[in-house]
Amino acid sequence: MKREQARQTRNRRIGIGGGIGAAALIIVLVIVFVVTGSGSTPAPVATKAEGVQTFTGLTQNHVTGTVDYPQVPPVGGNHAAVWLNCGVYDQPVPNENAVHDLEHGAVWVTYDASQVSGDQLTALRAALPTTYIVLSPYVGLPSPVVASAWGAQIQLTGVDDTRLADFLKTYWQSPDAPEPGAACTGGVTAPGLVS
Incomplete structure (x- = not known):
């Protein structure tokens, strides 16, 4: 009976420890997500040069x-x-x-x-x-x-x-282009390509 009680106590401790560890992991992931996801990437500074x-x-x-x-x-x-x-x-x-x-x-x-x-x-x-x-x-x-x-x-x-x-x-690579980010390689090469 003492062995059974010891096993149950050990299993309970393992379960509680595992639950606390999982909860801590979830909290850490939420914090990381909030910290890294809340800051938006600054948009490029759109300047319109005179004469455009x-x-x-x-x-x-x-x-x-x-x-x-x-x-x-x-x-x-x-x-x-x-x-x-x-x-x-x-x-x-x-x-x-x-x-x-x-x-x-x-x-x-x-x-x-x-x-x-x-x-x-x-x-x-x-x-x-x-x-x-x-x-x-x-x-x-x-x-x-x-x-x-x-x-x-x-x-x-x-x-x-x-x-x-x-x-x-x-x-350059403006999101206002009709197909921004589409390929710029894998097309045709005209005569005179240097690099």
Whole structure:
């Protein structure tokens, strides 16, 4: 009988200890969840650099062939069904594929190769993120450097124009793009891909 009582006492203690341990674990998990879940991730600071033009009502249809875009370079609209692999190109890229990148939240930085080359081009590359960016020369630009995102564009006076950083902060991987975060690789590679 003493052995039975000792076994029951031991089992009771084990049960109580296990219950207290489980309750303590639940309390710790609730505290961790509240502490880590209550703080919201700060939204990126949306700055609108002086001179940004915005465009609304852009269509998003997949088409074949060339598209006559009203902006130079284009900022959205009908585009190729396959996106351009993001990266640095030393030759002009197809508008229709690059516009598909803009739909995915990429920024397309174009430059006038007759005005931007050598060290300036190296500095421009260094100022850009390594993903969700297309950098390419573009014939007929209205300024030495133009940065374009879906529905937004800024004409820059050159590589050292500080408004590029503000534009990237606002529009690079923007949740306002039609398909933010969709792939920027695994598409087509245009001639002239450098990296």
